[in-house]
Amino acid sequence: MAEEPNLNESILKVEDAHTFIGHHHILQGLSFEAKADAVTVLIGRNGAGKSTTLRTVMGLLPASQGKILYNGKEIQHKKPYQIARLGIGFVPEDMGIFANLTVEENMRVAMLVEDEATGQRLARTLEMFKDLKNFWKAQAGILSGGQKQMLAIARAIVNDTSLLLIDEPSKGLAPIIVDVVIDAINQIKARSVVVLVEQNFYMASMVGDHYYILDDGLAVHNGKMTDLVDNDELKSRYLGISKVA
Amino acid sequence: MSETVLKRWDKELTIAGGVILLMLPLLGIPFKTYLTLTIAGLAMGMLLFLIASGVSIIFGLMDVLNFAHGALFAWGAYVGFSVFGRLREWVEADSVLQNFGVFIVAILAAMTAVAVLGIILERVIVRRVYGSHLFQILITFGATIVLVELIRVFWGPNDEVMTVPLKFRGNWDVFDIIIAKYRIICIFIGIGVYTVIQLILKKTKLGTIVRAGVENLEMVQAMGHNIFLLFTGVFAVGAGLAALGGLSMSLFSLQVYPDMGSTYLLFAFIVVIIGGLGSVTGSLVGALIVGLSYNYVAYLVPWAAAGVNIIIMIIILLIRPTGLFAAGK
Numbered sequence: 001m002a003e004e005p006n007l008n009e010s011i012l013k014v015e016d017a018h019t020f021i022g023h024h025h026i027l028q029g030l031s032f033e034a035k036a037d038a039v040t041v042l043i044g045r046n047g048a049g050k051s052t053t054l055r056t057v058m059g060l061l062p063a064s065q066g067k068i069l070y071n072g073k074e075i076q077h078k079k080p081y082q083i084a085r086l087g088i089g090f091v092p093e094d095m096g097i098f099a100n101l102t103v104e105e106n107m108r109v110a111m112l113v114e115d116e117a118t119g120q121r122l123a124r125t126l127e128m129f130k131d132l133k134n135f136w137k138a139q140a141g142i143l144s145g146g147q148k149q150m151l152a153i154a155r156a157i158v159n160d161t162s163l164l165l166i167d168e169p170s171k172g173l174a175p176i177i178v179d180v181v182i183d184a185i186n187q188i189k190a191r192s193v194v195v196l197v198e199q200n201f202y203m204a205s206m207v208g209d210h211y212y213i214l215d216d217g218l219a220v221h222n223g224k225m226t227d228l229v230d231n232d233e234l235k236s237r238y239l240g241i242s243k244v245a
Numbered sequence: 246m247s248e249t250v251l252k253r254w255d256k257e258l259t260i261a262g263g264v265i266l267l268m269l270p271l272l273g274i275p276f277k278t279y280l281t282l283t284i285a286g287l288a289m290g291m292l293l294f295l296i297a298s299g300v301s302i303i304f305g306l307m308d309v310l311n312f313a314h315g316a317l318f319a320w321g322a323y324v325g326f327s328v329f330g331r332l333r334e335w336v337e338a339d340s341v342l343q344n345f346g347v348f349i350v351a352i353l354a355a356m357t358a359v360a361v362l363g364i365i366l367e368r369v370i371v372r373r374v375y376g377s378h379l380f381q382i383l384i385t386f387g388a389t390i391v392l393v394e395l396i397r398v399f400w401g402p403n404d405e406v407m408t409v410p411l412k413f414r415g416n417w418d419v420f421d422i423i424i425a426k427y428r429i430i431c432i433f434i435g436i437g438v439y440t441v442i443q444l445i446l447k448k449t450k451l452g453t454i455v456r457a458g459v460e461n462l463e464m465v466q467a468m469g470h471n472i473f474l475l476f477t478g479v480f481a482v483g484a485g486l487a488a489l490g491g492l493s494m495s496l497f498s499l500q501v502y503p504d505m506g507s508t509y510l511l512f513a514f515i516v517v518i519i520g521g522l523g524s525v526t527g528s529l530v531g532a533l534i535v536g537l538s539y540n541y542v543a544y545l546v547p548w549a550a551a552g553v554n555i556i557i558m559i560i561i562l563l564i565r566p567t568g569l570f571a572a573g574k
Binding site (some may be wrong): 058060079080081084085090092096098100101105106108109110112155159 | 450453454456457460461463464465466467468469470471472473
């Protein structure tokens with residue numbers, strides 16, 4: 001059962017997090033917070049630690065130091081399944097689709113409880129992603145990249161999710177499908193807080209309310225997304241986006 | 246063009262190829278002998294399936310190389326041996342009901358005892374070495390030594406004769422084709438276990454989660470499922486299947502001995518490699534290939550019987566390195 005977010009505080013707060021992958025020190029004291037009423041976008045160059053941040057929050061990579069607070073409670077020592085049961089949904093970069101299972105089975109694995117409320121959420125989700133309804137009995141492995149992304153997001157929101165972590169949902173998708181995903185995230189943010197990792201600045205600007213720029217495992221800048229859209233110097237320095245004359 | 250045609254007829258070509266291979270021994274074996282050997286091969290294959298399916302699911306889901314699986318197989322045989330010893334009158338009774346009764350009691354006792362042993366093994370030993378195949382091999386090999394020595398302590402170091410229930414003994418003579426009664430029972434046990442496993446995997450939510458876990462364990466965790474509980478459960482089921490295999494095989498070979506697990510574990514690994522890790526259907530097909538080819542070759546070229554399965558394994562590894570029915574990963 002998801003915990004009710006307190007709108008006055010950050011639903012997720014990461015304080016001085018350090019994460020190692022093997023001998024590599026990826027997160028080097030990262031701090032950021034996700035407000036209860038907004039989409040927070042983590043952006044930065046390749047290797048900045050964006051995906052590692054989401055995996056650390058999810059408990060898939062252990063934070064060797066620092067705190068991760070969800071609704072004010074520390075979760076950094078919890079196991080991934082315990083974190084998921086707090087109401088945190090996760091869409092990994094590779095989407096994590098179970099290719100040999102049908103779309104229906106993928107959704108069933110995702111459902112922690114199969115009650116009336118879950119049924120209603122499922123119906124709402126399938127209304128949002130109509131393609132999934134058409135391929136309901138098909139093996140998930142045959143879906144297109146966009147449909148797989150829809151399935152990955154659908155699985156994450158079918159439970160009573162109050163925080164959704166999405167890792168690069170636009171990766172490898174055609175522009176028209178990116179617009180579908182943008183539309184979906186804009187619908188989801190009415191019900192769940194979203195932390196989005198995104199390299200596609202167009203998408204980040206279309207859905208984000210707040211941003212954090214990550215560089216070498218640290219958050220080096222943050223603010224309102226509308227401010228970043230107008231800040232060519234920051235975009236050029238950290239994101240490699242140059243102003244077209 | 247021809248590639249497209251081949252792909253379209255992939256399934257049919259595989260079945261046709263399988264049937265041709267199955268009929269091939271007829272070139273050198275008289276038909277009646279061929280049928281007798283086929284039944285023996287199917288029975289042996291089903292028994293190998295019982296041990297191999299546990300190895301396959303445990304490796305496929307948990308990425309654990311469990312070398313103690315053979316010792317659990319032997320424990321199953323010995324627990325069954327004890328039950329048969331205690332209920333001697335039922336074993337020797339001239340009653341189908343009592344014979345099947347003692348067989349079922351032995352199966353339940355063996356599977357329960359060895360499943361508990363499996364839970365202890367997973368919780369105390371295997372859980373500490375997740376993610377490291379080298380340590381898994383070393384520690385489960387060590388567990389094998391301990392478990393086999395415990396068999397010697399509890400049941401003695403000598404080979405023992407396994408008594409088959411009265412009604413399971415002997416043969417049927419169907420149009421001059423000799424069919425051993427117990428082999429038919431073995432075939433039905435194998436079909437029954439395969440059906441039950443498939444129903445659980447395909448029709449229940451728990452089974453669906455296990456299949457998902459074979460493909461992407463991390464994602465299953467991130468969806469809120471306690472994989473450690475799942476691991477313990479799967480390990481217990483795998484151990485229970487090994488026990489059923491051990492008991493059934495001891496009635497097939499008419500003996501129990503402390504080291505019997507190591508002999509059949511080698512076959513189980515060959516079966517799993519041929520069938521593909523994590524696939525129960527793969528284990529069944531692999532086990533039938535091993536059982537049938539062993540029996541045919543043992544008749545045609547007795548000295549080559551032990552090596553034929555290694556050759557089949559090498560050929561399949563060269564053509565399809567993931568095995569015939571690899572699931573996920």
